[in-house]
Amino acid sequence: MRKKHFLLEEETTFMNHGAFGCALKDALHVSQKWQLYIERQPLRFFDRELFPHLVFVTKRLAEFVGCSPTDLVLVPNVTMAMNIIVRSQDLKAGDTVFMLGETYGAVKKLLRQVCAEQGAILQEEWLEYPLTGPGQIIRKVEETLRPGTRLAVFDHIPSKSVFINPLEEIIGICRQRGTKVLIDGAHALGVLDLNLSSLDADYYTSNCHKWFCSPKGCAFMFVKPEHQHSLRPLIISHGYGFGFNSEYIWTGLKDYTAILALHTVLDFWESVGVQRIRGYIKGLLTQAVDLLVGRWKTGLLAPREMFGSMVCVRLPESLQEDSAANYEHAETIQNALYSRYNIEVPVKALAGSLYVRVSVHIYNELEQYQELADAVEEMMSKEIQRVGGNCRCDV
Structure with missing residues (x-):
């Protein structure tokens, strides 16, 4: 899969797909072909051909x-969509916006800035780790979300x-409290079965x-019909005033080729098989968890x-801080894994402990997680120290 469908270099053990993704080789080639085609006759493309392709x-x-x-509607990324939606809320002084600490x-x-501008209250609630199950999240929302939260x-x-997140139960609670719900699903498309109309x-x-x-x-933004009229695009252009879809199709000249390459991406998922892809990811994730937890004698978040x-797999005890682990310590270990072993995997400080956030996609194989296990065990025998206020890992 890696050699046929991706451009990833072989010398790197890449387990951080969650950071910025990794484009399918064929889709990237299609987008580049579109770039070349557009320049042959730009006016024909933008004025006569683009719109039906986008539809x-x-x-x-x-x-x-x-x-x-x-x-x-299709937008460049989730960050833009979140800005559009949050900035379109007609918040008043004293209104409450709710979020979990995991946001x-x-x-x-964004939420802090908008709430500060409009005099709204931002309520942040934290979960306790490690989680015992979805019920813990549901109870937190049930106990802390106040009726009338905007x-x-x-x-x-x-x-x-x-x-x-157990969204069905969480959204149900919000409905009971008269609260609108915004879901940041940046990592969901492809991983989970989405049925937005029923969600x-x-x-x-x-x-x-x-x-x-x-x-x-390339990203998408879904908005229920009853809220579309109140949404304000960040960029006012020719489509403004002609309805929800029109206001976001044309926001000035930009590179549309990633959107046009979506056909190739959809073809790939349909031809390989959505459930087959997810089945491989689930199976390999299970194997990776068994391997890492077994080797390190730790647990999951x-x-x-x-x-x-x-x-998120907890790192071995000897790599944990004597006091609560922090971002600096996590960065030290992450950078050591990259610079010494050429392993690209993030390390996170969560609730005072250090975890590796392991990604699994169809180009990954079990041997890569064995490499990670070996590298961490070797690091356990090396000294991690602070030099002049900065962390250094002597490996």
Whole structure:
């Protein structure tokens, strides 16, 4: 799979697909062909050919994620979609916006800034790790979400802790409290079966360039019909005033080729088989967990069944800090794994402990996780020390 469908270099042990994804080779080639084609006659493409292509690929993607194409628009990334949705909320002084501590860092900054501008209250609630199960998250929301909260923001799969949130139950609680729901599904497309029409979230957005493996610069934003009229695009252009879809199709000249290459990505998933791909990822994740937990004699951040294509495995005790682990210590170990062993995998400081956040995709194999296990065990015998206030790993 790696050699045939991806451009990943063989010398790197790559287990960090969750960071920026990795484009399918064929899809990247298609986007490059579109770039060359556009320049042969730019006006013909942008004025006469682009629109029906965008409509057609939007219909295909909408079918894949289970919603009407009139409720979905294509945008460059989830960050833009989150900005569009949050900045369109008509918040008043004293209104409350709810989020969990696991919310993605950039989204936290967005929510803090918007709430500060509009005088709203940002309520942040933290979970206790390790998680015992989905019920722990459901209870936290049930106990802390106050009736009348204007907006609640949840990650479908949080970037750092990577468990799958029990959205059906969480959204049900929000409905009872009269709260609109925004789901950041950056890591969900490709990993989970999505049926946005039945999920009942008010807003949902996901990246196509992560687990779905499209070229960079492609994501989608789903909005329930009753909220579309109140959404304000960040960029006002020629489509403004002509309805939800029109306002986001043309926001000035940009590179549309990642979107046009979505056909190739969808063809790949359909031809290989969605369930076959997910089955491979699930099976390899199970093997990787058994291997790492068994070798290191540690555990997971949450029960195994709460993870999809990524998992947080606790590092061995000898690599943990005497006091609570922090970002600096995590970076030291992550950089040592890369510089010494050419292993690309993130290390996260969560609830005072260090975890590796392991990604699994179809180009990964069990031998790569054995390499990680070996490298960490070798590091356990080396000295990790601080020099002049900076961390250094003597390996």
